[in-house]
Amino acid sequence: PINLKTTKSQILHHHISSVEKLPLSTSGCPLIIRCKNFRLLHLLLPREKECQNVYQSLLRLSQPVKYEELFAFLYNPKQNEQQRREGWAFIDTATDFNRMGLPNDYWEISDLNKDYEMCSTYPSTLVVPKIASQATVMGSAKFRSRGRLPALSYFHRETKVRWAAICRCSQPLSGFSARCVEDEQMLQAISQANPNCPFMYVVDTRPKLNAMANRAAGKGYENEGNYSNIRFNFQGIENIHVMRNSLQKLLEVCALKSPSMSDYLTGLENSGWLRHIKAVMDAGVFLAKAVADEQASVLVHCSDGWDRTAQVCSVACILLDPFYRTMKGLMMLLEKEWISMGHKFTQRCGFLDGDPKEVSPVFTQFVECVWNLTEQFPCAFEFNERFLIDIHDNIYACQFGNFIGNCQKEREELKIQETTFSLWPFLLKQQEWYRNPLYKRSVKSGPLRPNTLPLHFKFWCGMYNRFDKGMHPKQSVLDLLLALTQKKTESERKMTDLQRVSGILRFEYFQSICSDSFKGKGCFCADQRFQERSAGILLN
Template structure:
């Protein structure tokens, strides 16, 4: 609260530009330690708009106008709010407060850590047991006689950005693991990400080798040999370097680089060409700018979309997943995936491949498990990439945004294969940035353990699961998704679309229409009601009614449960 200069300002005008709102509403603006709150003056509606400070990306102050001093709040979920304050002094105070509140300097300032953790203690503890990653590995069929659970990284001794529990090839000894980790950037040695039971091929992940121009490591070569041996049906493995080859070659000058096929005789090296975090950051900013264009022509919009390069980058990430999935499912060949440090492009490629390979990850719970495994536990740098704390802006990049968009693009091509709808993907996106829950704080499992987040906050997954009815895709056909098995998307450029719902690109000239998903849900619900009524009519015996039959059935049920018929309780009783 010490950062709030003016906690309340009256006669403020608010315009939600991203929702298509045309006319500003007048009300009172409140600043709390965690939220900006706007309450309309209209006594009939008194509508409230709540905005978490952690969702504010920037606070801009355009020139003062005769009507007052404006502020533009741009949010991390691409909403844009325009505020007009009559007094310039109040505007400067609000701006200074919001800039500081939206850039917390320590984790304790974030919303999820700002309340008493002992309130609802049992609920908090249960929320963290909702997700069981070991159960997912068992579902895959590991451990087995090919892969085992290693204690090598217990207490994060070998790699502090990896989880403490890791699956490695059965023939990989502790000496091989330690030696390989010393030859890999940040110590991120090759480990299992996904095991395909049908072909026994695996998707593994790591970081780039510290090979330079001529360096080699016997233990690392033995580790890749062990991965190959863990797939009895293949005589080689693919090593997928997700970077553009020129970038990987440039890293060799710094003593890093990529695997030399002369040293690793059992590999086939494949470069994919996903750009780095800096290219992606500027690309997304350009796509946001396209949405901000007012009264733009179709030519301007298409030029802006093409110039951003955003869909080209989405295609590159999806192409990486497609290559891995085909190698595993069609060729039966294991794949080792890496980029530079193995926590951005590697994570994208492995998780997209899992979505393509396994129908489980196309369910609501399955996507939760996948994000918790490939993103959270394997050390994706959430706090740096999504600016949870005030830090280096060059570390910020929309890495998980691109993964979620790849999933959305797939759901557009395969509308019956996904249990969840785009609302679920957008909800996950919001929670990654909002810091309302602690799942996505910190940059590694070790950091989260050291911060004792499970004792100080709640997990997001149970709450999303409770609301799964609104996140369910009415077109989902579980049988079809299972029978389809591997998804084989078309990644031709014409197949990619602009994700309007994420970027809040609404048609400002017309009122919002009911979404197709909502319409289908309503139709399905009505159809079920009609089918039930039809069934009741068909079951009615001659001289009876559906109502009488249903009442008789209820009485029969009570008798079978040991209950007697209710006595007459008189007028106004519950049975009337």
């Protein structure tokens, strides 16, 4: 336990997940603080009254009831309004769609949701099939849970023969027999936007039993008999409640003091955490193979299309497109697939005092999938694990406004861009700290093909045990590589300078020989001038 009389320790109050007050002991009054960045603190206060005051204060600070109480609305990095606006404009999802070649002959940018009336949790603009009429788009929205109609996430233009796309939506309101002509037309339009492929995949990321249970509530999944040329696939990723319990069991294993190998491995297996990470990765790999190998378009959904769907589409995008393996590319992916498409960060991350059953480590799982990919392909990613960890921790810190709110409509109502600052420019100021020294832009420029056998999934000690200093070397391999890379860069710079100086001196030397009228004396004088000039330039 930390004795507050002798030890200082800093934690952000928004990072606090729970505070537990234990019974008074002969040593003092203990408090246990569990943090969202997986830090675990045992505090020992000398008196009961002090402990109670600290306990109540921490509970209040860590469970704000209003958005305005979050740190982002108070944080002032001493930037003016122009710098604030430039920070928010730095990542614009419209530029990413332009990079993909959109709009084009098959896809268009639609503003049918400009007032958020068609779907309150989608962005104001969506990419939809060009041949889909306004009636088709709006009719499909009415047949999808919470109005989350099929919209494009990623357009793959690897070849000029087929134009495969990844689209996402929520589950249909089909029940056991209901159907919707407009929704069927919408899927047909997606299929026709890839004219040289005779079919498209519809991927339900849920276990089939869960999807069937939703049919009893009037929801469920697509009836293949009602939709033309679709191939249906279930992926079996569990729901947010299973994931929350799994992480809790994992953290209990991490908190064990000197466990035996048997206890550790049994606890890790019983948590099921790596099994869930594998399930997300498997689904992403399925999408990537469908697009890259079969050139088939894919429509992805779970229940509401903002948790498992975001995970799977994001993993597939990283596998397919090397841009998303760069720092700026990952920022763009988070803006496009998570922030703008309505992942409920406030509820899933527990920013405000609310229903604990809505909290779940959905984003943490995605970040861990990316980390596993960096382990399999160490030269394919521009960033290192620090970049992933700092993004993860900044989300929970609530210092920046990017992730506050559950959707774009809510962020506009909160005036996030007028009252808070964006995280992305602050991260890029430290890009040397986040740079992967092994990164080679030319390596794996095409799709990544990870091995998803169980033995390739590792426990992420750098995330979950990073505060256990005894588990990590004094100098990590990453630090050593970064130091060597910096030395190499400095040596190359010095060599370039020397080559430049050498060129100047050679030119002056031969110029002096040609201009000197006395041959013998001229050579001697030129040699002398060469040596003096050399010494002067090198000293400077």
